[in-house]
Amino acid sequence: MARYNFKRIPDHVGVIPDGNRRWAQKHGMEKEEGYSYGIEPGFRLYELCIELGISELTLYGFTQDNTKRPTVQRKAFQKACVDAVEILAGKDADLLVVGNTQSNMFPKELLPYTGERVRFGKGLIKVNFLVNYSWQWDLHQALSAVSSGNKNVTDLIGSSLISRVDLMVRWGGRRRLSGFLPVQSIYSDFYIVEALWPDFKEEHLLEALGWYQEQDITLGG
Amino acid sequence: MARYNFKRIPDHVGVIPDGNRRWAQKHGMEKEEGYSYGIEPGFRLYELCIELGISELTLYGFTQDNTKRPTVQRKAFQKACVDAVEILAGKDADLLVVGNTQSNMFPKELLPYTGERVRFGKGLIKVNFLVNYSWQWDLHQALSAVSSGNKNVTDLIGSSLISRVDLMVRWGGRRRLSGFLPVQSIYSDFYIVEALWPDFKEEHLLEALGWYQEQDITLGG
Numbered sequence: 002m003a004r005y006n007f008k009r010i011p012d013h014v015g016v017i018p019d020g021n022r023r024w025a026q027k028h029g030m031e032k033e034e035g036y037s038y039g040i041e042p043g044f045r046l047y048e049l050c051i052e053l054g055i056s057e058l059t060l061y062g063f064t065q066d067n068t069k070r071p072t073v074q075r076k077a078f079q080k081a082c083v084d085a086v087e088i089l090a091g092k093d094a095d096l097l098v099v100g101n102t103q104s105n106m107f108p109k110e111l112l113p114y115t116g117e118r119v120r121f122g123k124g125l126i127k128v129n130f131l132v133n134y135s136w137q138w139d140l141h142q143a144l145s146a147v148s149s150g151n152k153n154v155t156d157l158i159g160s161s162l163i164s165r166v167d168l169m170v171r172w173g174g175r176r177r178l179s180g181f182l183p184v185q186s187i188y189s190d191f192y193i194v195e196a197l198w199p200d201f202k203e204e205h206l207l208e209a210l211g212w213y214q215e216q217d218i219t220l221g222g
Numbered sequence: 223m224a225r226y227n228f229k230r231i232p233d234h235v236g237v238i239p240d241g242n243r244r245w246a247q248k249h250g251m252e253k254e255e256g257y258s259y260g261i262e263p264g265f266r267l268y269e270l271c272i273e274l275g276i277s278e279l280t281l282y283g284f285t286q287d288n289t290k291r292p293t294v295q296r297k298a299f300q301k302a303c304v305d306a307v308e309i310l311a312g313k314d315a316d317l318l319v320v321g322n323t324q325s326n327m328f329p330k331e332l333l334p335y336t337g338e339r340v341r342f343g344k345g346l347i348k349v350n351f352l353v354n355y356s357w358q359w360d361l362h363q364a365l366s367a368v369s370s371g372n373k374n375v376t377d378l379i380g381s382s383l384i385s386r387v388d389l390m391v392r393w394g395g396r397r398r399l400s401g402f403l404p405v406q407s408i409y410s411d412f413y414i415v416e417a418l419w420p421d422f423k424e425e426h427l428l429e430a431l432g433w434y435q436e437q438d439i440t441l442g443g
Contacts, residue, residue, distance in 0.1 A: 066442025136408055140361065140375040147365040154361040176412040179442055183404035187357055191397040191412065221287025221400055 005053060005207070009214040011167030013057040014050065014206075015189060017181055018043065020173030020197030022074070027197070033077035035199060040085050042201030047092070049203050050126060053210070057127040059163060061181055065135035068106045075106070082132050083110045093122035099160045100133035107133040118162070129163050136180040158184055165189075167218075170209045172198040190216050226274060226428070230435040232388030234278040235271065235427075236410060238402055239264065241394030241418030243295070248418070254298035256420060261306050263422030268315070270424050271347060274431070278348040280384060282402055286356035289327045296327070303353050304331045314343035320381045321354035328354040339383070350384050357401040379405055386410075391430045393419040411437050 018039055025035030043060065050058050062082040068075050087110075089096060098114040100107060111132055113119065118127070142159035146152075155161060160182055169181070169189040176193050178186060192209040196202070239260055246256030264281065271279050283303040289296050308331075310317060319335040321328060332353055334340065339348070363380035367373075376382060381403055390402070390410040397414050399407060413430040417423070 064442050069443045136405070137375055140364070140405070143361070143365060144368040144375060144378070147368050154358060154365060157365070175437070177409055178399075178407070178412075180408045183408060184357070184361070186399070187401045187404060188398055191399075216396070221285050222290050 007053070007210050007214050010054055010210065011190075011213055012055070013059070013164055013167050013185075014055055015059045015061075015166040015169040015181060015186060016046065017061045017169070017171035017173075017175075017179065018198040018201075019061075019171060019175055021078075021199060023173065024197040024199040031073075033071075033074040036074075036077045036081040037084070038199040040081055040088070042199060043085060044088065044092075045201060045203065046206060047089075047094070047126070047128070049206055051093075053206075055126065057129070057164060059129040059131065059166060059182065059185075061179075062100070062130050062132040062134070064131070064180055065101060065104070065106065065133055065138065066180070068133065079106075079108050082130070083108050086111055086114065086130065089128065090121050093125040094128040095120050095124040095126070096128050096130065097162055098130045098132050099163060100131055101135060101138045101159075102133070104133060129160075131160075131181070134160075134180075136183050139182070139184070155184055160185065168192065168209060168213045170194060170206065172196060172201065172205070188218075188220050190218075228274070228431050228435050231275055231431065232411075232434055233276070234280065234385055234387050234389075234406075235276055236280045236282075236387040236390040236402060236407060237267065238282045238390070238392035238394075238396075238400065239419035239422075240282075240392060240396055242299075242420060244394065245418040245420040252294075254292075254295040257295075257298045257302040258305070259420040261302055261309070263420060264306060265309065265313075266422060266424065267427060268310075268313070268347070268349070270427055272314075274427075276347065278350070278385060280350040280352065280387060280403065280406075282400075283321070283351050283353040283355070285352070285401055286322060286325070286327065286354055286359065287401070289354065300327075300329050303351070304329050307332055307335065307351065310349065311342050314346040315349040316341050316345040316347070317349050317351065318383055319351045319353050320384060321352055322356060322359040322380075323354070325354060350381075352381075352402070355381075355401075357404050360403070360405070376405055381406065389413065389430060389434045391415060391427065393417060393422065393426070409439075409441050411439075 021035035022032040143157035242256035243253040364378035
């Protein structure tokens with residue numbers, strides 16, 4: 002912590018690691034080759050978040066909308082998600098994978114991490130990984146659970162184990178949520194990094210945090 | 223139209239007219255005095271949207287969270303919403319007011335505009351006005367309607383008559399959605415204007431549109 006001095010750190014950071022395909026094309030590769038270059042940056046981000054004392058990190062793996070892309074791309078991002086979790090299993094995190102497990106687009110290797118959190122090592126940070134996620138699926142879980150009475154919608158959605166997101170950081174220049182946890186990101190502060198995700202630098206997150214600590218958090222009050 | 227030449231115009235623009243209180247303080251007034259200065263800019267925006275051929279405009283009036291503010295502020299923004307609708311009634315729009323009408327925070331004067339659209343004059347543009355709105359209320363409408371079968375969540379929410387938002391423009395520098403139509407803003411492109419809302423200039427929207435037309439719209443595909 003001595004390396005950094007922020008006056009306020011978000012509890013929960015959401016990440017949209019976008020730009021893998023554009024990065025691959027920029028480097029003369031096929032689009033689908035970009036995804037594997039997105040894994041190592043994710044672990045640098047993970048290490049930095051632990052060092053900073055961030056307690057929860059949610060990463061966009063892929064969405065049900067994304068699975069409409071060409072098969073070669075779909076297989077590449079599915080594999081990148083499985084590979085990332087295999088590496089994480091050797092580290093220190095409490096992992097929860099959230100997404101539609103009922104579809105054959107969901108990688109079976111990740112089923113053990115759905116439903117409840119699984120501890121790896123010392124469990125130094127909560128990591129939520131959105132895999133075959135869709136906001137429609139998320140909200141429909143609430144609709145199908147509603148018979149249980151007059152509960153709060155946040156307790157009924159598919160991603161109910163994931164807390165409110167304080168800071169959303171999106172790499173790759175696009176300024177949109179793309180369906181990332183619509184309920185939890187209601188009051189998220191939104192920071193855009195122009196760089197493509199495989200070009201991740203620690204400075205990107207540090208700049209986002211420097212901006213975040215100056216924001217006036219009112220939650221509408 | 224001759225004055226402007228955009229290669230792509232959003233069908234539906236969402237607007238978060240933030241910064242009225244900060245503007246009032248900057249000008250030596252009490253915070254609550256800012257809201258009345260937010261009405262005239264809204265009508266300049268409305269006229270510009272019609273000229274540009276934008277077909278639907280959604281404006282944030284106030285949220286249920288906002289009603290927790292001091293009473294003098296709450297009364298001021300409630301009055302500003304009623305005043306704005308009275309002025310709009312003399313113009314050309316199809317108005318829909320969306321929000322929780324069951325609460326006494328909802329201004330009774332606006333009840334005639336809830337439930338279905340009301341045409342004013344030639345109805346040149348759809349105007350949606352979020353009044354005593356809350357995303358929890360919106361989603362809970364879906365939960366309470368779910369008994370009707372396996373419908374899509376977008377058909378069941380409280381704001382189901384409001385279409386997908388293509389471009390979200392927020393004045394006042396904050397970079398967050400603050401609960402603005404979470405379902406419809408899933409894929410919205412998000413543009414922030416640093417100026418406070420009462421300092422609205424036509425150029426702000428034109429710059430947002432100039433940026434929007436360059437965005438790559440994929441809807442996750």
